[in-house]
Amino acid sequence: MNDPAKGVPVVLTIAGFDPSGGAGIIADIKTIHSFGCKPVAAITSLTFQNSETFFGASHQTAESVRSQVLAITEEFEVAAVKIGMLSTAEIVREVARLVSETNLPAPVVDPVLRSSSGHSLIEEDAIGVLISELLPLARLITPNIPEAERLSGLTITSEGEMREAAQRLRQMGARAVLVKGGHLLNHGSDAIDVLDQEDEVCVFRNEWIKGRTLRGSGCILSSAVAAGLAKRKSLTESVRDAKVFVADAIRQALSFSRKRW
């Protein structure tokens, strides 16, 4: 294995490209780099969007995704994988195949369904394939509330229901589940996230940061967790550090937008 950045863990992101850099692969690469890891990337879809509007997308073929990933695995020993936007059933199937056929580590899967502007980022028939083929291969899945509801079939309006959904998703095959409570309406003053691993449920409570949600925060969080795992931190520690990193990114974005206006 020829790894030019010897000693620096390599983190692979398999995700969509957002040219405005708010979400997707650019957000992933910035995050992975900030955690002192080397980012490598395979693009699943070129999206045409900026921070206001989603204009459309040109999805890659399964072959294109496979060729990108194999070019990476031929050169690098990948220490952790983050998976984001997978637009079509054939791409989901191909990514599941790549994870099980190569020596890639079990991935952190952000089951991206919609953009923050409400545009669907995955074709309807791909959702079932995501559940049946990719979820059982995941080290961790990181759904927000609407994603957890869609994948588990449960309605979530409370911390108790977040716990139930996390347990259900683990029963469906994921080794660990982090349900992100950012979309919970009756949250009080805390932001709640539920991490369910085999023999342990951990609830993270953090101060609710008021303001617009940060586009790409799910991408940043899942990449940060993958970078933590690549650096051999435990899953709980990786999630805790990733949450601190996202909270800082949200605060920075808010103070930047206040300065602009």
Ligand code: PLP
């Ligand atoms: N990936 C891509 C390419 C996107 O465009 C988006 C949202 O627009 C996402 C992922 C999901 O973003 P978020 O982290 O805000 O859930």
